[in-house]
Amino acid sequence: xxxxxxxxxxxxxxxxxxxxxxxxxxxxxxxxxxxxxxxxxxxxxxxxxxxxxxxxxxxxxxxxxxxxxxxxxxxxxxxxxxxxxxxxxxxxxxxxxxxxxxxxxxxxxxxxxxxxxxxxxxxxxxxxxxxxxxxxxxxxxxxxxxxxxxxxxxxxxxxxxxxxxxxxxxxxxxxxxxxxxxxxxxxxxxxxxxxxxxxxxxxxxxxxxxxxxxxxxxxxxxxxxxxxxxxxxxxxxxxxxxxxxxxxxxxxxxxxxxxxxxxxxxxxxxxxxxxxxxxxxxxxxxxxxxxxxxxxxxxxxxxxxxxxxxxxxxxxxxxxxxxxxxxxxxxxxxxxxxxxxxxxxxxxxxxxxxxxxxxxxxxxxxxxxxxxxxxxxxxxxxxxxxxxxx
Numbered sequence: 001x002x003x004x005x006x007x008x009x010x011x012x013x014x015x016x017x018x019x020x021x022x023x024x025x026x027x028x029x030x031x032x033x034x035x036x037x038x039x040x041x042x043x044x045x046x047x048x049x050x051x052x053x054x055x056x057x058x059x060x061x062x063x064x065x066x067x068x069x070x071x072x073x074x075x076x077x078x079x080x081x082x083x084x085x086x087x088x089x090x091x092x093x094x095x096x097x098x099x100x101x102x103x104x105x106x107x108x109x110x111x112x113x114x115x116x117x118x119x120x121x122x123x124x125x126x127x128x129x130x131x132x133x134x135x136x137x138x139x140x141x142x143x144x145x146x147x148x149x150x151x152x153x154x155x156x157x158x159x160x161x162x163x164x165x166x167x168x169x170x171x172x173x174x175x176x177x178x179x180x181x182x183x184x185x186x187x188x189x190x191x192x193x194x195x196x197x198x199x200x201x202x203x204x205x206x207x208x209x210x211x212x213x214x215x216x217x218x219x220x221x222x223x224x225x226x227x228x229x230x231x232x233x234x235x236x237x238x239x240x241x242x243x244x245x246x247x248x249x250x251x252x253x254x255x256x257x258x259x260x261x262x263x264x265x266x267x268x269x270x271x272x273x274x275x276x277x278x279x280x281x282x283x284x285x286x287x288x289x290x291x292x293x294x295x296x297x298x299x300x301x302x303x304x305x306x307x308x309x310x311x312x313x314x315x316x317x318x319x320x321x322x323x324x325x326x327x328x329x330x331x332x333x334x335x336x337x338x339x340x341x342x343x344x345x346x347x348x349x350x351x352x353x354x355x356x357x358x359x360x361x362x363x364x365x366x367x368x369x370x371x372x373x374x375x376x377x378x379x380x381x382x383x384x385x386x387x388x389x390x
Contacts, residue, residue, distance in 0.1 A: 147237070
């Protein structure tokens, strides 16, 4: 039976961890609550890293002031990284050798950027996942600098838009024939490529990076060689080719693998262990590496600890800001076989309605943020018969 006085250990310092801590305290948990944060700063919001913070370096993305943690009895262990899990003894081992016990554990270690071997160890090659990453990349975004972005996903595109706003010469390299093809399909992917070209970005498609020159370990990259023989001169490189769940510290435990399997309440196969955020993989579905699911899953794990049912999940949604345009994706776009466009693609004001075998599955809203609640309701109503049938 759930007890509001048991000790809860949250490993991870991102959004899922923050929402879990907030929910536990708001719902009456009075026991010890500790949060292990690998970074030396309190939990913060990541979307500004590719937008406001990258552009100006101004602003505080922290979720809460330091006083909130003190007032709510949440102990932050900053700059501490988990290194192992002993399920039988209910212990988490940190890299410095200290072991932390728990009654209930929430795994919320998020994800880490994929790396490209050809670019490893180069001082002017960046990723964009942490506050320190954003600060390092921002220092390279001086007017006239040449930035190559490897990967035209949403993070790469947002960074490209921010860099162009800073007067940087940007080349966007995408190995696929169009950006976001696996997410939105060819027609909408082509629109995103055109959007960036209109803003002065050099967009190179079917452009796989083959090598970096000079071919000297530890030397700054001066040029990227593409698989088709093309070359791109650079002053800095941003690698944005996706992320992998941060499960390395779970090696040797029953939770090791490509994401931690969970049910709708964040429960894993191990009693008293829960998972949320990028590191979690819901049964029967793939991982969803976006803001809203992370927040919802963090709260769901906390509610499960307290014996409360998980709140009903709304249709998933994601947003992106590029060149002053707010873009929302609501529902599931992958696998859509029909797209109906309402509006004008050229004016950056349209809704792309996504269907699969005739059924509504999602919508891409460009420049129409006020329509988001309407489309959430429509998609929720569309999926209701499926939930009843199940």
